[in-house]
Amino acid sequence: MKDWSRYELPAYRLAHVIKLWCELPDDYSLKVDRITQEPLPDPQYPLVANRTAILADAIKTGKLAKEPWEFPVTIPNRRHPKKVYRWVVKHDALKRWFEVYRPYERPAFLFWREDAANTPDTPASEWSQFTHDTKLLKACRWVIKTYWEGRAEVDWPTKDFILEKLEGIYPVRLSKGEMEAIDLVTRHDAKRRSGG
Numbered sequence: 001m002k003d004w005s006r007y008e009l010p011a012y013r014l015a016h017v018i019k020l021w022c023e024l025p026d027d028y029s030l031k032v033d034r035i036t037q038e039p040l041p042d043p044q045y046p047l048v049a050n051r052t053a054i055l056a057d058a059i060k061t062g063k064l065a066k067e068p069w070e071f072p073v074t075i076p077n078r079r080h081p082k083k084v085y086r087w088v089v090k091h092d093a094l095k096r097w098f099e100v101y102r103p104y105e106r107p108a109f110l111f112w113r114e115d116a117a118n119t120p121d122t123p124a125s126e127w128s129q130f131t132h133d134t135k136l137l138k139a140c141r142w143v144i145k146t147y148w149e150g151r152a153e154v155d156w157p158t159k160d161f162i163l164e165k166l167e168g169i170y171p172v173r174l175s176k177g178e179m180e181a182i183d184l185v186t187r188h189d190a191k192r193r194s195g196g
Contacts, residue, residue: 004112011069011088015039017055020109022047037087055089064089064097104135136178139166143186159183 007020015030018039024030030039030048038056041049058064069088095110147157147165157165162183166174174182 002108004108007109008112009091011090012094013037013069013086013088014052014055014066017089017094018048018051021051021107023108024048058097058101059089063101065093103138135174136182139174139178139182140185143182148186156187159187162186 009016012020014037015032019028019030022045024045030042032039036056039048039052041052055064059066066087066089068085070083070085091110098105098107098110143162143166147162159180163176163179166179166182
């Protein structure tokens with residue numbers, strides 16, 4: 001398993017975001033457009049072009065801010081490093097962008113702390129490579145943790161209460177059918193765990 005803590009930085013160059021988001025090999029070097037500083041498409045990794053377009057659109061529309069960042073570059077036979085500026089996206093801004101605009105994605109290089117905290121203290125399963133998170137699974141976990149866990153059967157929430165909370169305070173917009181499915185799944189799980 002990759003140690004994602006090694007990749008946590010205060011800010012990332014655009015090519016670095018794409019490389020980490022696509023989980024490309026560490027020794028792989030993306031070619032970058034000298035003017036935009038965005039990664040160029042790579043036929044070996046088609047996801048690079050797609051994710052570069054998504055990131056560029058987020059920056060262009062103002063949903064994600066990029067800013068200049070100073071990188072000292074050492075030049076042989078020179079006493080002081082030369083200051084070079086590159087466009088970067090700050091870690092916190094990038095993480096917030098994923099939470100707001102792409103909540104169904106949790107790139108490991110940004111969310112490794114939260115994911116590690118939410119992982120049970122059990123050995124890694126052979127099935128762990130097949131796990132997948134979606135907005136509905138996240139919503140189910142949120143409902144279970146917020147309204148079901150640790151409550152006696154007499155304190156269980158009603159269906160209308162759960163639907164009201166999902167519609168009113170849950171941060172991701174869900175359809176009525178999705179909310180009803182979440183209520184049904186979490187209600188069934190609570191009954192199963194209680195033996196009811």
